[in-house]
Amino acid sequence: MPQPIPRPDGLLSLKALRQMQTEHSVLGALQVFSDGLGPIFELRLPGFKAVMLVGPEAARFVLVSQKDDFRWRSEGDPVTLLLRHGVLVEDGESHDRLRRFMNPALHKQMLKTYVDEMVQRTDEVLASWGQNSQQDMLVEMRKVALLILMGGLYRVDYSPDMQRLWASVLKTIEYISPGIWMFWPGVPRPWYTRRLKELDDYLFQIIRLRRQEKTQGSDLLSLLVKQSDMDDDLIRDQLMTMLIAGHDTSTALLSWALYLLGKHPHVLEQAREEIDRVGGKDAPSMEMVSQLHYLDHVVDEALRMYPPIHLGSRKAAVDLEFHGYTIPSGTRVMYSIYLTHRLEQYWDRPHEFIPERFDQFKPTPYTYLPFGGGARNCIGAAFAQVEVKIVLARILQRYSLELLPNPVHAHMGATLEPRPGVMMRVVKRS
Ligand code: HEM
Numbered sequence: 001m002p003q004p005i006p007r008p009d010g011l012l013s014l015k016a017l018r019q020m021q022t023e024h025s026v027l028g029a030l031q032v033f034s035d036g037l038g039p040i041f042e043l044r045l046p047g048f049k050a051v052m053l054v055g056p057e058a059a060r061f062v063l064v065s066q067k068d069d070f071r072w073r074s075e076g077d078p079v080t081l082l083l084r085h086g087v088l089v090e091d092g093e094s095h096d097r098l099r100r101f102m103n104p105a106l107h108k109q110m111l112k113t114y115v116d117e118m119v120q121r122t123d124e125v126l127a128s129w130g131q132n133s134q135q136d137m138l139v140e141m142r143k144v145a146l147l148i149l150m151g152g153l154y155r156v157d158y159s160p161d162m163q164r165l166w167a168s169v170l171k172t173i174e175y176i177s178p179g180i181w182m183f184w185p186g187v188p189r190p191w192y193t194r195r196l197k198e199l200d201d202y203l204f205q206i207i208r209l210r211r212q213e214k215t216q217g218s219d220l221l222s223l224l225v226k227q228s229d230m231d232d233d234l235i236r237d238q239l240m241t242m243l244i245a246g247h248d249t250s251t252a253l254l255s256w257a258l259y260l261l262g263k264h265p266h267v268l269e270q271a272r273e274e275i276d277r278v279g280g281k282d283a284p285s286m287e288m289v290s291q292l293h294y295l296d297h298v299v300d301e302a303l304r305m306y307p308p309i310h311l312g313s314r315k316a317a318v319d320l321e322f323h324g325y326t327i328p329s330g331t332r333v334m335y336s337i338y339l340t341h342r343l344e345q346y347w348d349r350p351h352e353f354i355p356e357r358f359d360q361f362k363p364t365p366y367t368y369l370p371f372g373g374g375a376r377n378c379i380g381a382a383f384a385q386v387e388v389k390i391v392l393a394r395i396l397q398r399y400s401l402e403l404l405p406n407p408v409h410a411h412m413g414a415t416l417e418p419r420p421g422v423m424m425r426v427v428k429r430s
Contacts, residue, residue: 002326005051006037007044024409027310027338027416034339040323047183050332052311053322054339056346056366061322062314062335063366063374070314070333072376076185078176082196085234086241087379098238099379101227105153105220108382112286113218114152118390119283121147124159126398129426134404137422141254142169144391145247152383153242154221156206165202171195173248177413203239207232244414246380252308252415253299253388258395259422260302260353262403267355271295272396281397289389297355299388303370305353308415310338312372337369338416399426 008016015036016029030052033041039055053062062070073080073089080089087098104110125144129135143162146169150158175192207225216222220242224235261268271294279288289295311334320327327333342350346367348357371378378384395401404423411419 003324005040005042005325005327007042008033008037012036024407026412027410030336030339031342034336038323040325045183047185050334051327052339053333053335055343056340056364058322058335059337059340059366059369059373062312062333063369063372063376066320067374067376069316069318069320071317072314074313074315074332078181082172082176082244083241084237086237088241088245095376101223101230102220102238102242102379105218105223106379106383110218111382111386114148114383115284115286115386115390117151118148118387119394121151122391122394126395129399129428131428133426135424135426137258137424138251138255138418139421141258141391142247142251145250145254145387148250148387148391149243149247153219153246154206154239155217155219156221161202165199168195168198168202172199172244173414176244199240200236203236203243204232207235207239242380246383248415249308249380250384250387252306252417253302253384254391255418255422256306256308256416257299257302257388257392258401258424259403259408259418260305261298262401262422262424264353267298267353268396268401271298271392275393275396279393279397284390284393284397286386289386289393292389292393294355295389295392297358299385299392300358301353301355304341304347304368305351306410306416306418307337307341307370309370309372309378310412310416311336337372340367340369343367398429400429401426 012032016032019028019032020026022028033043033052034054039053039058041052043050043052053059071091072095073091083089085094085098087095087102090098122144124147125140129140146162147158150156171192172195175189175196181187181189206221210216210221210225216226221235221239224230224238261271274292274294278291279285282288314333314335316327316329316331316333318329320329320333341347344350346364348354366373371381371384402425404425406420406423408418408420408422411417
């Protein structure tokens with residue numbers, strides 16, 4: 001007789017509810033379940049059922065050993081409805097083919113060609129801060145991330161359209177965030193239609209314009225347009241995928257990193273001292289960021305505590321066996337990056353922000369996976385790591401930062417975001 005997968009009882013659910021209220025986040029409840037039930041447990045709410053997996057064994061199981069027994073695509077989910085045939089929601093040969101097309105634009109060797117764009121776009125946003133002002137970093141970092149993604153990967157100047165499309169981008173993200181559709185699959189949500197179409201129209205327009213250009217570069221949009229067997233619809237799906245997956249994650253990471261720096265002024269001071277010592281006032285370069293080891297650890301630790309993609313979601317394609325439990329075919333399976341990053345067996349004081357922990361220590365395999373793992377790890381990991389360091393280095397070179405008192409909680413949207421925002425006073429350095 002197979003054992004039923006552990007499920008929270010009334011007492012544990014009550015404890016989880018209390019923790020959720022304390023942290024103002026569902027993550028508090030998941031932490032209680034993980035502490036109480038171990039590496040596999042079932043989540044059941046009216047209309048919703050999923051199996052949650054936690055820890056290195058689980059990650060290896062989903063990402064490597066049983067990878068082919070899972071499907072990324074879940075028909076009817078908003079992510080699939082939005083991205084259609086984007087690389088993120090394709091499986092098998094179709095996925096591998098798309099990934100092969102796009103890899104060259106995100107290859108490590110291409111990164112240096114994006115650095116100037118990263119610096120200029122950061123400067124463009126910083127120019128609007130003036131000498132002394134208050135800024136919401138969640139908003140400001142989204143501007144930076146959008147401009148960098150469009151300017152770098154698509155070679156498109158997004159500045160003139162950013163304001164006009166701001167609400168469309170936010171609505172698109174809201175459309176794929178956890179919500180009522182999880183409990184009521186197929187629920188009509190007509191209020192998104194207009195905004196989604198605005199973003200679609202924009203993407204089709206930049207594809208059309210690029211097709212008209214005589215000389216095309218080696219950026220991602222040009223690579224896609226050069227593929228003779230890719231039509232505009234399929235290119236639009238990849239552009240939408242990279243736009244959402246590539247900017248919302250960097251936005252979250254940058255704003256969490258700034259929040260954590262603001263909360264820990266001694267870390268902020270040390271990061272600034274390193275940047276001043278290594279780079280002075282020079283524009284950040286690949287060489288400079290490769291020497292910013294302390295900043296590396298700040299980013300590593302921000303990614304550990306608040307991984308923007310805090311879980312990976314799959315469908316079991318066959319009956320699976322994990323830890324002696326059977327996961328029936330068709331089950332929604334989630335592996336939790338967030339909970340894995342906070343397991344006490346692997347992390348000393350896991351709920352504390354300690355960048356120095358990365359000085360000497362190398363995490364046990366699959367205990368640290370902010371960019372996933374295996375063959376379907378994040379295609380933009382190298383891009384994002386350079387981007388985040390360039391942007392942070394530039395901000396710290398140019399501005400002194402002070403976190404203003406406003407409570408922040410981890411919001412489970414399309415990514416894990418600091419909500420309601422990260423308010424900071426920014427004062428220009430002389
Ligand atoms: C801080 C920034 C980022 C983080 C933390 C992040 C995290 C992740 C994670 C955890 C996965 C695997 C998800 C899973 O196993 O279900 C993933 C996949 C992916 N990421 Fe990222 N990502 C970041 C930035 C980017 C950027 C900049 C791009 C594009 C330019 C990008 C594009 C993608 C795509 C297309 C996939 C799917 C890959 C596939 O299925 O083959 N990401 N990302």
